[in-house]
Amino acid sequence: MKILDNIYLPVVKDLEQFEQYFASILKTNIGLLDVVVRYLVSRKGKRIRPLLTFLTAGLVGKINERTHVGAAMVELLHTATLVHDDVVDEAKERRGLLSINARWNNKIAVLLGDFLLAKGLLVAIENKEFGFLEILSTAVKLMSEGELLQIQTTKAEEASEEKYFEIIHSKTASLISACCEIGCLSSTIDEKARTRIKEFGRLIGLAFQIRDDILDFTGKSNIIGKPIGNDLRERKITLPLIYALQNVNTKEAKSILTFLRKNKKKKEIKEIVEFVIKNNGIILAQHRAKELIEKAKQIILEFDDNPYRQSLISLADYIIEREK
Amino acid sequence: MKILDNIYLPVVKDLEQFEQYFASILKTNIGLLDVVVRYLVSRKGKRIRPLLTFLTAGLVGKINERTHVGAAMVELLHTATLVHDDVVDEAKERRGLLSINARWNNKIAVLLGDFLLAKGLLVAIENKEFGFLEILSTAVKLMSEGELLQIQTTKAEEASEEKYFEIIHSKTASLISACCEIGCLSSTIDEKARTRIKEFGRLIGLAFQIRDDILDFTGKSNIIGKPIGNDLRERKITLPLIYALQNVNTKEAKSILTFLRKNKKKKEIKEIVEFVIKNNGIILAQHRAKELIEKAKQIILEFDDNPYRQSLISLADYIIEREK
Known part of the structure; x- marks a missing residue:
């Protein structure tokens, strides 16, 4: 996590404050809920979303209380969706610990x-951040x-x-874009900056999901915490497979899709993974992700240089280099 | 449903408009979602919550566009919690049709x-009804x-x-109270009226849940759609059982609780149901619900008479008389 450490550097103190604020928001007087919440807080992830809120705020202005409110809101909503996701996916693990x-x-x-x-809503309402609320409600609906x-x-x-891009725009890029938009909105009233930062968020969000989908083919199951080919087992057709299918004739493509529909076993999943690799699905998908990241970085480079800008650039690179 | 028909009378047109508005809000361009939503809308319930919003608005002022926005919001949030409830309870049926x-x-x-x-949030935001939003977010948190x-x-x-009253205040009365508060808020700025209407909602909400819990002991399984003793199987200790336990000595009470903890079978559940009936649990709980309803009606009777007032009185009575 060396790269990430550097990325966090300009906002280390903000993220520390964030952890305290986040935990304090979740305090309740219901014993059972408190136990579950403490478990949840202890299991903290990379905090990519609040990180984006802080960095974008710092890029265009000064991090302030509104930025902290926004960061807490995005993490509350993100955590809520993770907890629900694990129910719907019947996932047993999350971040190396048991799921809720x-x-x-x-x-x-x-x-x-x-x-x-x-709680996310109430934080917004208490602080009268109705603009943030609108951005996040739209994101939740899209997700x-x-x-x-x-x-x-x-x-x-x-x-x-x-269709693939339509899906990943809604389910992943919308929230990441919202984190950036809220960060920007918290520290400037410049509407042009807001539009650009929002687009930056959308681009890295798309790349983030493509990288996730690549890792489903190439990741080591013990690092990412999910077995390889999980998407295929759920018959999700992601970008590496789409590109691999484009590289074979219609007949072969059809037979692969039929094979996918009929099979869910380890051995057969492995065959499809090999098909994708052989037909350059991974290379092409990674190339596409890289294009998106380059476009995103171009947007950021139009802003004046400061430590936040450097972190955003490194974070953009990290998104498509990460192994988990 | 003769009683209910009369209750609806002053707001029949509003409820028709409500159905159209509700369906229009839920239109999407995702085929699958549209199919599920159409199923959901076709399965419409008694619409008690929007009904309360309309009636309380009419009691203290004139039903208007804001009332319609509020009614749509409460039904959206209520429907959301029902759909989630059926997941957590693994319920197979809802309103005589299969659950989602x-x-x-x-x-x-x-x-x-x-x-x-x-969607509920977005309706609030689009219409700038942040007051409604705060009321409902608090209710969702409490639920x-x-x-x-x-x-x-x-x-x-x-x-x-x-403890029982603390639980049912949060899980049921808070939303019913919110429906009334929002109705009131939509048609008057009178703060005193708001406080009283909110309390009315809380009281009938408590009675509503007590009646639900009574029906779990006495209801016919084919009417209420759940088998008798469902709460006992989940080891929920509700008011009829609490009152029955108060009517026996400590030793017997303890043995009943131990018996409950150990047994979940039909025959044994039946024994506990009989214990509750024999020790006046049902009669006492119904009496308590009636007290709450009388208090609620007193609040309403302090307002000037109009057709909405009469409906609210009848609705309060209906809540503890209903068989499902």
């Missing part, structure tokens, strides 16, 4: 997710729509690049 | 719930806290009346 549904049960996980969502669109697409077995 | 999780699956149900929540408190209490096997 595995450690407790589905009931507690769904309720905790709703509690976190409501659920994106996941539902993916399920629909999986059933129809569509394998179009266009 | 049973008809589709958990994944779609959780995502649909999140989508409905987000998840109340459910979690109930789980915690079930585990500790506490059987106190005080």
Whole structure:
């Protein structure tokens, strides 16, 4: 995590404050809830989303209280969706620890997710940050729509690049873009900056998801915490497979899709993974992610230089280099 | 449903408009989501919550566009929690039709719930109804806290009346109270009226849950859609049981609680149901609900008479007379 350490440098103190604020927001007088929340807070992730909020705020202005409110909101909503995701995916692990549904049960996980969502709203309302609220509500709506669109697409077995980008825009890029937009909004009233920063967030968000989808083919299961080919088992058709299919004739493509539909076993999943690698699916998807990151960096480089700008550039690079 | 028909009378047109508005809010261009939403809308319930919003608005002023926005918000949030509830309870039916999780699956149900929540927020934001939003966010937070408190209490096997009321205040009365408060707020700026209407909502909300808990002992399973003794199987200690336990000596009470902890079978559940009936648990709980309703009606009777007032009085009576 050497690269990441450097990225965090300009906002180390802000992130420390963030942790305290985040934990204090989640204090309740219900014993059971407190235990679950403490477990959740202890299991903290890379905090990429609040990090983006702080860095974008620092890029265009001065980090202030509103930035902290925004950072807490994005992490509350993100955590809520993770907790719900683990229920719907029946995931047993998250960040190397048991998921809430595995450690407790589905009931507690769904309720905790709703509690976190409501808390996110209340933080916004208490601080009268209705602009942030609108941005995040739209993101939450898009996220659920994106996941539902993916399920629909999986059933129809569509394998179009266009549909893929529509899905990942909704389910991943919308929230990452929202984190950046909120950071920007917290420290400047410059509307042009806001539009550019929002677009930066969208681009790195798309690249983030493409990298995730690549890691599903290439990642070591013990690092990423999920077995390789998990998406294929769920019949999700992601960019590496889409590109590999474009590199073979229609007949072969059809037979691969039929094979995917019929098989879910380890050995057969491995065959599809090999098909994708052999037909340059990984290389092409990584290339596409890199293009998006380059475009994103161009946007950031138009702003005046400062330590936050450097971190945002490094973070953009990290997104497509990370192994987990 | 003769009684209910009369109650609806002053707001029949508003409720028709409500149905159109509600369906229009939920339109999306994602085919799968549209199918699920149409199913959800077709399965419409008694619409008690929007009904309360309209009636309270009419009681203190004139029903207007803001009332309609409020009514849509409360029904969106209520529907979201129902869809999530069915996931956590693994319920197969709702309103005589298959639940979303049973008809589709958990994944779609959780995502649909999140989508409905987000839509509720967006309706508020688009209409700049931040006051409504605060009321409802607090209610959603309380609802998840109340459910979690109930789980915690079930585990500790506490059987106190005080804890019971704390739980049902959070999990049920808070939203019903919010529906009334929003109705009032939409048509008057009178703060005193607001406080009284809010208290009215809290009281009928408590009575509503007590009646639900009574029906778990006495209801016919084919009407209420759940088998009798469902709460006991989940080891929920509700008011009828609490009162019955107060009517026996400590030793017997302890043995009943031990019996409950160990047994979940039909025959044994039946024994506990009989214990509760024999020791006047049902009669006393119904009496308590009636007291709450009388207090609630007193509050309403202090307002000037009009058709909405009469409906609210009848609705209050209906809440503790209903058989499902």
